[in-house]
Amino acid sequence: GNSVTQMEGPVTLSEEAFLTINCTYTATGYPSLFWYVQYPGEGLQLLLKATKADDKGSNKGFEATYRKETTSFHLEKGSVQVSDSAVYFCALSSGYALNFGKGTSLLVTP
Amino acid sequence: NAGVMQNPRHLVRRRGQEARLRCSPMKGHSHVYWYRQLPEEGLKFMVYLQKENIIDESGMPKERFSAEFPKEGPSILRIQQVVRGDSAAYFCASSPPSAGVRETQYFGPGTRLLVL
Numbered sequence: 144g145n146s147v148t149q150m151e152g153p154v155t156l157s158e159e160a161f162l163t164i165n166c167t168y169t170a171t172g173y174p175s176l177f178w179y180v181q182y183p184g185e186g187l188q189l190l191l192k193a194t195k196a197d198d199k200g201s202n203k204g205f206e207a208t209y210r211k212e213t214t215s216f217h218l219e220k221g222s223v224q225v226s227d228s229a230v231y232f233c234a235l236s237s238g239y240a241l242n243f244g245k246g247t248s249l250l251v252t253p
Numbered sequence: 254n255a256g257v258m259q260n261p262r263h264l265v266r267r268r269g270q271e272a273r274l275r276c277s278p279m280k281g282h283s284h285v286y287w288y289r290q291l292p293e294e295g296l297k298f299m300v301y302l303q304k305e306n307i308i309d310e311s312g313m314p315k316e317r318f319s320a321e322f323p324k325e326g327p328s329i330l331r332i333q334q335v336v337r338g339d340s341a342a343y344f345c346a347s348s349p350p351s352a353g354v355r356e357t358q359y360f361g362p363g364t365r366l367l368v369l
Contacts, residue, residue: 147295179360186257186344187296187360232295239309240286240298241346241358 145170145237149244152230156223156251164218164247166207166233174235176200176209176216181230181246190218190231223251255280257347257361258327265367272332272339274364278347285328286358287320290342302328335368342366 150165168176175194179187191200196211205220216233228251233244258277266272278285283304288296298312302322313320317335322328332339342365346358 177357186259186362189357189359192357239301240312241288241296242298243288243295245293245295 147244152248162220259361274330276345282347
């Protein structure tokens with residue numbers, strides 16, 4: 144079945160550091176891929192998405208490229224801020240549902 | 254345009270009681286999805302509904318759980334005779350009528366259920 148595996152956290156970075164959160168997937172067909180972010184005590188917000196191979200999703204300085212050959216959708220940001228501290232979820236569309244990874248907690252310190 | 258609304262935000266129940274969770278989708282959205290997030294876990298799909306129809310309930314436990322999305326009013330996720338293992342955050346998401354498998358789902362703030 145379809146599934147997502149993302150790197151385990153927590154990830155702790157200093158402000159302005161480079162961020163990579165790895166995400167790989169297993170899927171039949173051609174799913175869409177998503178990154179969602181969850182701030183403490185809140186629901187999930189869509190961060191970015193890509194609907195086909197080689198698409199790059201980007202938002203608020205975050206980027207991820209849909210790589211079919213490596214079945215990956217790694218999240219990157221060149222310079223993180225304290226306000227980026229949150230839990231990040233990689234997900235793929237699977238029928239009507241979204242299949243989520245377990246989430247990666249990011250803490251950015253001043 | 255108001256987002257997805259869920260209430261209550263926090264719900265405390267004793268074992269054996271019933272829990273009712275409500276979700277109002279975004280304006281113009283007619284597709285509703287329910288997910289459950291256990292501690293330290295990602296979200297797990299439970300059920301997908303359109304107005305007055307359950308489309309996919311493959312993620313719903315076979316017993317004690319039910320969901321509806323009536324013609325009028327919010328979607329309801331109902332858990333009967335709750336047990337401690339039902340303690341989790343329950344998230345609702347919605348998408349527009351044209352939704353296909355690639356459509357973005359918009360999430361509500363969640364209801365955090367605690368069973369004592």
